[in-house]
Amino acid sequence: MRLFFALEVPADLALGIADWRARALPLAGREVPAANFHITLAFIGELAEAALDTLCREVDAQIAARPAAAGQLQLDQVGYWPRPGIFWLGPQTWPDTLGGLAHKLGGLGARHGSERRRDRFQPHVTLFRHCTTPPPAPTELPQFALPYREFLLMESRQGRHGVRYAPVAGWSLGD
Ligand code: 2AM
Known part of the structure; x- marks a missing residue:
């Protein structure tokens, strides 16, 4: 099984993001x-x-020992990573608790043989893959609120x- 831990983007928000992408960005690479x-x-x-x-x-044990908090992300910036050729939407800032959770989950993955990330955690929604050139700035700035109360194993x-x-599984986050 190919697995990853993730925050879900609710369907109505995903449609809003896709609408904005179609309006504000030219087609770049392969659309997710x-x-x-x-x-x-x-x-x-x-x-x-x-x-x-x-x-x-x-x-379960990690969450019981150190409960992580629910929160909200403001998806208000776009970015481009030339090496994987990814164009993304994400927050400029995010709670330390979310970075801590990502770090802990990455540590559990490493115990099961996955490679530890070396780059800094940047929460992001991938909009386009296989981009070979940086897309131009969006004609309309993004401003989407993404509340999260759980995370999923996908x-x-x-x-x-x-x-x-x-x-495959999900865990609730505390207040
Ligand atoms: P992404 O988060 O940048 O979109 C399932 O494949 C998810 O895991 C995708 O969202 C993908 O990238 C991320 N992913 C795939 N391979 C990865 C890797 N080697 N390291 C980190 N994340 C990866």
């Missing part, structure tokens, strides 16, 4: 479908199905019509 919008907290990669229960119990499945993400 609105149904696939999410914010990756930590990428796990391939995990044997037999190890899934262990991973979930480890997350499975990435390659289908005939492209990749699809399916939730």
